[in-house]
Amino acid sequence: MSENHDAESSNNLPAPIEEPIANPGLAPHKPRPTDIDPRAERRAERQVAAFFIASMVCAVLFCVAYFTLDIKDETDTFIGLGASNVALGATLGLALMFIGIGIIHWARKLMGDVEISEQRHPAASSEEDREATLAALSAGLEESGIGRRPLIRNTMIGALGFVGLPLIVGLRDLGPLPGKKLERTVWKKDTRIVRDVTGTPVRPEQLEVGDLMNAQPEGLVTPHSEEIEKEGHSRGVEYLEGVDLQVEKSKSSVILLRMEPKDQTFSKRSPENWSVNGIVAFSKICTHVGCPISLNEQQSHHLLCPCHQSTFDLADGGRVVFGPAARPLPQLPLKISEDGYLVAQSGFLEPVGPSYWERDSE
Amino acid sequence: MSSTSNVAGSVASTNGTTASTAKKQGRGAKVVGWADERLGLATAAKKNLRKVFPDHWSFMLGEIALWSFVVLLITGVFLTFWFKPSMAEVQYFGSYSELNGMHMSEAFKSTLDISFDVRGGLMVRQMHHWAAMLFIAAMLVHMARVFLTGAFRKPREINWIIGGVLILLGIVEGFAGYSLPDDLLSGTGLRIADGMVKSTPVVGTYMSFFMFGGEFPGDVIVPRLYMAHILLIPGLILALIAAHMLLLVYHKHTQWPGPGRTEENVVGFPMLPVYMAKAGGFFFIVFGTCALMGGLLTINPVWKYGPYDPSKVTAGSQPDWYMGIAEGMLRIMPPWETHLWGHTLSWNIFVPGEVLPIVLLAMVLAWPFLEAWVTGDKREHHLLQRPRNAPVRTAFLVAMMSLYGLLWAAGGNDVLAVLFHLNLNHITYFMRGAVFIIPVLVFIFTKRWCISLQRHDNEKLLHGYETGIIMRSPEGGYSERHLPISEESAYTLTARDRDEIYVQGSDVDENGVAAPGGKLAGLRAKLSLGMFGDNVQKPTAEELEEGHHHAEEEHALEAGLDHSADGHQFDGRHEVEGEALRGGH
Known part of the structure; x- marks a missing residue:
């Protein structure tokens, strides 16, 4: 094949490999059994047709399954899936596979299998073409006068740059400006803490030592009992819905934990009067990237985030004991209201959730 | 061509003795004529219909990616008929009774409806998800193939970059699609994405507010991702x-070197019929595989996770596998944060979430240019290299693969801890060191492995292959019998260029003056030595001659003992004309 090359290498290719062994050239074509044995040939032909017929059968079975099996009745009939799903997937899958197998079998056994050779061409255009292009380019540029008229050129570049402004400014209404929104939650002085499922307020004595409770500020959970809801309305509680509810839930969720007061370590950022009889409330939103934290290690008062395993010590002001989170969990100061429920002394004194550029973490 | 060596008349009736030439046909010609008078396609088609594609199993990997994308388009269109990209709150009353009465977004409800009220809906949803997995996996494996065989070299660097961008887009597209059902898991994924966005210095908070139309989660992210997922990114x-395909056709596919396969030609089957049949048939196999998976293998059962609630999370949350390395980086990053002048910079999120993924991709994408600069090679390359013949390149990719694997494992550190009863913290500490140490070890190990494989090739060329026949000399010593390999195999093994190591100051300008080169040239010389210095070069003609001479002598000495085990004469390296098994079978 590749013998007798011209020595010159204008095609920008590596020299043909002829040493230490010369290229012996393409091996002769070897006939397949289907090429020399008419019986093998006919057998292959029948096999290909059989695959296509099998495909047709599967397609018909798909239609049968579609109309006879109803997913509404059963969603867990077979390997955790509905019978309809399994039957439709299997029949459609096989119908398609058999077409593919049939065609490839045909190609391998019966279509011509003589390899042919094609010359490559250099990726670059010929020297003449390139020169002609360059000539056309410079003629065009010359005629436009863009080089001789810098005033036009520069103002045009300027205009093209400025027209980018409307494109960017036009996106301004994608969302409101952040403002101080990330620093606020619905928690404020005397906000009741309620259970996050039933919406009922919590008395300190209802929590045993070691109990962990997922909680919300009153107003984020519609109470199960209408009585409580009415009573809430009478105190001016506003029950949030829709987007507002989702936004507040992603900031205001808290965790209540009761521990032995002797296990607690107090500090400036977690003073003693923020907890009630060993009950503490911390933000449930991880200071790493904002997953709700939920896994409690009862013995150690450690709380683990299931997303990236940041671990916080609730007995020690929410300190990070392990993982990628850089800041302690914000603590909600607690007190007991006059009617004996757990309420907030104030809102959080720092923004909850993940860090962001404007956050003043000191 | 070689086909003349066929035995005349012994070919399947569909098989010509030479490659067929197009014949004029009655009706076909009419249709072609009608179309050509309007479209003028015959000029392009005449070359391309019989365009040659070389055959090798590894050329199929990109095809899997292509066909799984087609499956994604088909199944995706089906899903859009029923999916409602809205975050409006609705109450569910439907076929899946366990969630009856729950409040959820319309997106989640319509996903449940597709799964339980549209016949075949769940199968198509699962097909779509499986095909997405397959799409990204196939792209990555295809990229590894291209890298390991040096197929990215000139003139294909631009296609290499396009491929890298496709992988990035594929991952973003996958994440967008994963987020659409608005289930608990995907909502948590979006929350993590929001945390990453917020960690961007200066503009992060604004980016987050503009993405979500206000504070997370807002009610616009699903419709916006839907637009990106079904229009912008797929477009x-x-x-x-x-x-990518146009460039492939223009450059013509690379091929493995071998007898008759050179830099100047491309040897293989013509597009029509063989390649078209094989590729077209393969589409049905990929499609069928996706359908079988969609029908038989559960993926992303969102009804079990429930609708998104920002105050809830499931233990053992895992993203789709292709997000695993970002997840791993996020998990093992130490808790570093800088507070300065009332601002917070979260290295612990910004670096693994935004910087490192881009750096890793950029490193891989930049390799062709680095390698071309080090070798100074401006020639076109159409013959593939065996991975062993580019030990440093191969070792680099395998080291990157080990890093990928480690980060991936780190992304499931909680799962590993539960599975193997290990301490989660220990796994994390181990990974923090391992991601730096193990890739280096893997690099060294792979490079040495490649070089020893190169040595093995030279052994085969010089001393022949190991026959497995153990011989005892009259003195009682044992040795293994070696026989020469065939000329074709020998040529294939030697069909590579000798590596040239760049030496600083070796560049000579037009006037014959050596260019000093400066610091960059020094770096280039060091890299060149590092990349190619340890490689084993193929034997020269003289060495080969000497080796054969030596082998012949040995052969002669052993001639008297030449009664190997029966059957060895049919090893494909001997003439077997008229041979029969000894022992009267």
Whole structure:
């Protein structure tokens, strides 16, 4: 094949490999059994047709399954899936596979299998073409006068740059400006803490030592009992819905934990009067990237985030004991209201959730 | 061509003795004529219909990616008929009774409806998800193939970049699609994405508010992601795939070197019929595989996770596998944060979430240019290299693969801890060191492995292959019998260029003056030595001659003992004309 090359290498290719062994050239074509044995040939032909017929059968079975099996009745009939799903997937899958197998079998056994050779061409255009292009380019540029008229050129570049402004400014209404929104939650002085499922307020004595409770500020959970809801309305509680509810839930969720007061370590950022009889409330939103934290290690008062395993010590002001989170969990100061429920002394004194550029973490 | 050596008359009736030439046909010609008078396609088609594609199993990997994308388009269109990209709150009353009465977004409800009220809906949803997995996996493996065989070299660097961008787009597209059902898991994924966005210095908070139309989660992210998922990103992917394929056709496919296969030609089957049949048939196999998986293998059962609630999370949350390395980086990053002048910079999120993924991709994408600069090679390359013959390149990719694997494992550190009863913290500490140490070890190990494989090739060339026949000399010593390999195999083994190591100051300008080169040239010389210095070069003609001479002598000495085990004469390296098994079978 590749013998007798011209020595010159204008095609920008590596020299043909002829040493230490010369290229012996393409091996002769070897006939397949289907090429020399008419019986093998006919057998292959029948096999290909059989695959296509099998495909047709599967397609018909798909239609049968579609109309006879109803997913509404059963969603867990077979390997955790509905019978309809399994039957439709299997029949459609096989119908398609058999077409593919049939065609490839045909190609391998019966279509011509003589390899042919094609010359490559250099990726670059010929020297003449390139020169002609360059000539056309410079003629065009010359005629436009863009080089001789810098005033036009520069103002045009300027205009093209400025027209980018409307494109960017036009996106301004994608969302409101952040403002101080990330620093606020619905928690404020005397906000009741309620259970996050039933919406009922919590008395300190209802929590045993070691109990962990997922909680919300009153107003984020519609109470199960209408009585409580009415009573809430009478105190001016506003029950949030829709987007507002989702936004507040992603900031205001808290965790209540009761521990032995002797296990607690107090500090400036977690003073003693923020907890009630060993009950503490911390933000449930991880200071790493904002997953709700939920896994409690009862013995150690450690709380683990299931997303990236940041671990916080609730007995020690929410300190990070392990993982990628850089800041302690914000603590909600607690007190007991006059009617004996757990309420907030104030809102959080720092923004909850993940860090962001404007956050003043000191 | 070689086909003349066929035995005349002994070919399947469909098989010509030579490659067929187009014949004029009655009706076909009419149709072609009608179309050509309007479209003028015959000029392009005449070359391309019989365009040659070389055959090798590894050339199929990109095809899997292509066909799984087609499956994604088909199944995706089906899903859009029922999916409602809205975050409006509705109450569910439907076929899946366990969630009856729950409040959820319309997106989640319509996903449940597709799964439980549209016949075949769940199968198509699962097909779509499986095909997405397959799409990204196939792209990555295809990229590894291209890298390991040096197929990215000139003139294919641009296609290499396009491929890298396609992988990035594929991952973003996958994440967008994963987020659409608005289930608990995907909502948590979006929350993590929001945390990453917020960690961007200066503009992060604004980016987050503009993305979510206000504070997370807002009620616009699902419709916006839907637009990106079904229009913007697939449009870009489609355009880039078209460019990728056009360049492939223009450059013609690379091929493995071998007898008759050179830099100047491409040897294989013509597009029509063989390649078209094989590739077209393969589409049905990929499609069928996706359908079988969609029918038989559960993926992303969102009804079990429930609708998104920002105050809830499931233990053992895992993203889709292709997000695993970002997840791993996020998990093992130490808790570093800087507070300065009332601002917070979260290295612990910004670096693994935004910087490192881009750096890793950029490193891989920049390799062709680095290698071309080090070798100074401006020639076109159409013959593939065996991975062993580019030990440093191979070792680099395998080291990157080990890093990928480690980060991936780190992304499931909680799962590993539960599975193997290990301490989660220990796994994390181990991974923090391992991601730096193990890739280096893997690099060294792979490089040495490649070089020893190169040595093995030279052994085969010089001393022949190991026959497995153990011989005892009259003195009682044992040795293994070696026989020469065939000329074709020998040529294939030697069909590579000798590596040239760049030496600083070796560049000579037009006037014959050596260019000093400066610091960069020094770096280039060091890299060149590092990349190619340890490689084993193929034997020269003289060495080969000497080796054969030596082998012949040995052969002569052993001639008297030449009664190997029966059957060895049929090893494909001997003439077997008229041979029969000894022992009267």
